[in-house]
Amino acid sequence: MEEEKFILHGPKTLWTVQKSTAGKQLYDALVRHSHLPEAMIDVYTQERISYKALLETTCRLAQSFQRCGYKQNDVISICSENNLNFFCPAIAAMYLGIITAPLNQNYTKGELHNALNVSKPKLIFCSKKALSKILELKQIFTFIKKIIILDVLQDVGDNESLSNFILQNSDESYRNFRPLEFDCKEQVAAVLCSSGTTGLPKAVMITHTNLSVRFAHVRDANVGEQTIPGTTILTFMPFFHVSGFCTTLGNFIVGLRIILLKRFEPELFLKSIQNYEVRSVLVVPPIIIFLAKSPLVDKYDLSSLKEIGCGAAPLGKEIGEAVVKRLNLDGLRQGYGLTESTFVVTVTTSNEFRPGSTGQLVPLMSAKVIDIENGKPLEPDFVGELCFKGDMVMKGYKGNIKATRETIDENGWLHTGDLGYYDKEGHFYIVNRLKELIKYKGFQVPPAELEALLLIHPCIKDAAVVGIPDESAGELPAAFVVKQPGRQITEKEVFDYIAGQVSSPKHLRGGVRFIDEIPKNATGKIMKKVLGELAVKMKSKL
Numbered sequence: 344m345e346e347e348k349f350i351l352h353g354p355k356t357l358w359t360v361q362k363s364t365a366g367k368q369l370y371d372a373l374v375r376h377s378h379l380p381e382a383m384i385d386v387y388t389q390e391r392i393s394y395k396a397l398l399e400t401t402c403r404l405a406q407s408f409q410r411c412g413y414k415q416n417d418v419i420s421i422c423s424e425n426n427l428n429f430f431c432p433a434i435a436a437m438y439l440g441i442i443t444a445p446l447n448q449n450y451t452k453g454e455l456h457n458a459l460n461v462s463k464p465k466l467i468f469c470s471k472k473a474l475s476k477i478l479e480l481k482q483i484f485t486f487i488k489k490i491i492i493l494d495v496l497q498d499v500g501d502n503e504s505l506s507n508f509i510l511q512n513s514d515e516s517y518r519n520f521r522p523l524e525f526d527c528k529e530q531v532a533a534v535l536c537s538s539g540t541t542g543l544p545k546a547v548m549i550t551h552t553n554l555s556v557r558f559a560h561v562r563d564a565n566v567g568e569q570t571i572p573g574t575t576i577l578t579f580m581p582f583f584h585v586s587g588f589c590t591t592l593g594n595f596i597v598g599l600r601i602i603l604l605k606r607f608e609p610e611l612f613l614k615s616i617q618n619y620e621v622r623s624v625l626v627v628p629p630i631i632i633f634l635a636k637s638p639l640v641d642k643y644d645l646s647s648l649k650e651i652g653c654g655a656a657p658l659g660k661e662i663g664e665a666v667v668k669r670l671n672l673d674g675l676r677q678g679y680g681l682t683e684s685t686f687v688v689t690v691t692t693s694n695e696f697r698p699g700s701t702g703q704l705v706p707l708m709s710a711k712v713i714d715i716e717n718g719k720p721l722e723p724d725f726v727g728e729l730c731f732k733g734d735m736v737m738k739g740y741k742g743n744i745k746a747t748r749e750t751i752d753e754n755g756w757l758h759t760g761d762l763g764y765y766d767k768e769g770h771f772y773i774v775n776r777l778k779e780l781i782k783y784k785g786f787q788v789p790p791a792e793l794e795a796l797l798l799i800h801p802c803i804k805d806a807a808v809v810g811i812p813d814e815s816a817g818e819l820p821a822a823f824v825v826k827q828p829g830r831q832i833t834e835k836e837v838f839d840y841i842a843g844q845v846s847s848p849k850h851l852r853g854g855v856r857f858i859d860e861i862p863k864n865a866t867g868k869i870m871k872k873v874l875g876e877l878a879v880k881m882k883s884k885l
């Protein structure tokens with residue numbers, strides 16, 4: 344038996360985890376919300392889809408899968424920008440125990456090659472835009488038997504449109520279709536790619552039970568962000584990533600009205616909040632920086648907005664507070680999680696906004712913070728590696744038992760590779776990724792702390808800190824800075840500003856470099872690998 348000391352357990356939840364499959368729970372939700380006028384609105388095309396239409400399409404699609412011979416554990420893929428039809432194949436697949444492996448439509452052919460080689464889908468649903476890349480890959484991979492296009496009405500060459508595929512393969516008897524039953528703990532529902540921030544993306548197997556825990560959370564007013572059916576929220580989180588995939592499925596469970604953007608565009612984002620009277624938005628830290636600093640924000644009436652949810656990357660305390668004040672919000676809810684944990688495992692509970700904290704442990708999960716030297720659980724307020732255990736932990740990495748064993752230990756603990764701590768009241772604080780810590784003469788420098796300080800400077804629009812190799816010190820902290828338009832600041836001023844606030848090892852001895860933009864991925868994570876290479880190439884003037 345493991346010692347219980349310094350292990351936290353999540354609180355009780357109002358909504359127990361349902362025993363039925365994630366597919367059945369989604370089916371029930373679509374039925375439950377059939378009276379609502381809108382499930383999703385595409386801001387670009389003004390097209391809408393209702394819960395009733397989602398129910399019909401997913402049942403027809405499931406019937407089509409069955410008639411075409413697709414069965415439990417077959418794999419399908421979806422490679423498309425966010426659009427109204429994206430989730431139809433995924434939900435229909437979940438009705439049948441078919442596995443969905445979404446793919447980032449911005450992946451290069453090489454990246455798609457790697458991802459497809461792991462998931463090996465028989466059938467790929469793609470957007471018109473992604474079609475040519477997918478067609479090329481079909482030539483290489485014989486396991487890909489068919490391509491269906493999500494966002495056209497007419498077939499393109501030999502490739503059927505979604506609507507024609509359904510027309511050809513389903514009929515009115517779809518009304519009698521009901522989701523199948525299977526072992527939820529074992530059955531993989533989705534294979535999601537991690538972001539690939541620290542290496543190649545990993546293929547994370549998420550089970551029906553994993554999703555069911557998330558579905559219990561979304562309906563619990565203490566954990567879920569919006570729990571009243573019909574409430575308007577806005578999202579642009581990519582559907583292929585856990586942050587878009589698992590949140591949107593959860594939004595269907597609740598019955599929210601989802602305003603959908605393909606990607607973040609500043610004016611369109613603000614205009615949509617105003618025009619659709621959005622109550623809550625799901626964002627990532629770069630958008631919080633934008634909302635704190637951009638003059639555009641004052642051009643729009645954002646008074647409908649009551650709450651912002653933010654996660655996926657570190658967010659400084661001050662910048663979060665500035666946005667709550669500027670927009671007069673009820674709350675900013677931060678979440679922390681990984682693809683490997685099926686979305687957030689710590690989250691700001693309602694009315695418990697603690698600036699700088701990523702909230703408390705979610706129900707049904709356990710957590711500990713371990714000493715990175717000896718692996719022993721630490722007491723509150725001590726920094727170590729965050730570990731989580733419970734039914735949100737992935738089944739494993741597809742096709743990589745070795746990596747799975749390195750990540751989930753024999754007692755079932757998921758080792759996150761993130762450093763953090765919890766305080767005496769159980770509020771979590773993320774310090775940094777272990778792999779991104781800068782080591783200066785044996786001292787550990789967390790770049791996230793320096794980034795947060797840089798961002799509160801009025802002349803700085805955005806910033807990132809990386810370590811650059813140095814023969815005598817090991818590594819030196821170096822900053823990339825984007826200037827706020829119309830403001831002036833020198834390298835030396837940036838250096839002195841940081842030196843005035845932190846201990847000597849954290850001074851920007853690696854220099855300060857001004858650039859036009861900090862490279863970030865679709866979920867707002869700073870691309871440190873790119874910056875590390877750039878820092879070596881680009882000389883600092885200091």
Ligand SMILES: Nc1ncnc2c1ncn2[C@@H]1O[C@H](COP(=O)(O)OP(=O)(O)OP(=O)(O)O)[C@@H](O)[C@H]1O
Pocket residue numbers: 537538539540541542543544545653654655656657658677678679680681682683701759760761773776868
């Ligand atoms: N609220 C948060 N604050 C700080 N970091 C966060 C937060 N939420 C998520 N993260 C970071 O995101 C990581 C999870 O991201 P994801 O699973 O998409 O892939 P990745 O870890 O970036 O990439 P890869 O594992 O492929 O290298 C966490 O391990 C953590 O470092």
Ligand SMILES: O=C(O)C1CSC(c2nc3ccc(O)cc3s2)=N1
Pocket residue numbers: 585586624625626627651652653654655656676677678679680681682686687866
């Ligand atoms: O980056 C990831 O792997 C994850 C796992 S958890 C996560 C996010 N959490 C939130 C919470 C609120 C929000 O608005 C966006 C995200 S993305 N992203």
Ligand SMILES: [Mg+2]
Pocket residue numbers: 537541681
């Ligand atoms: Mg990771």
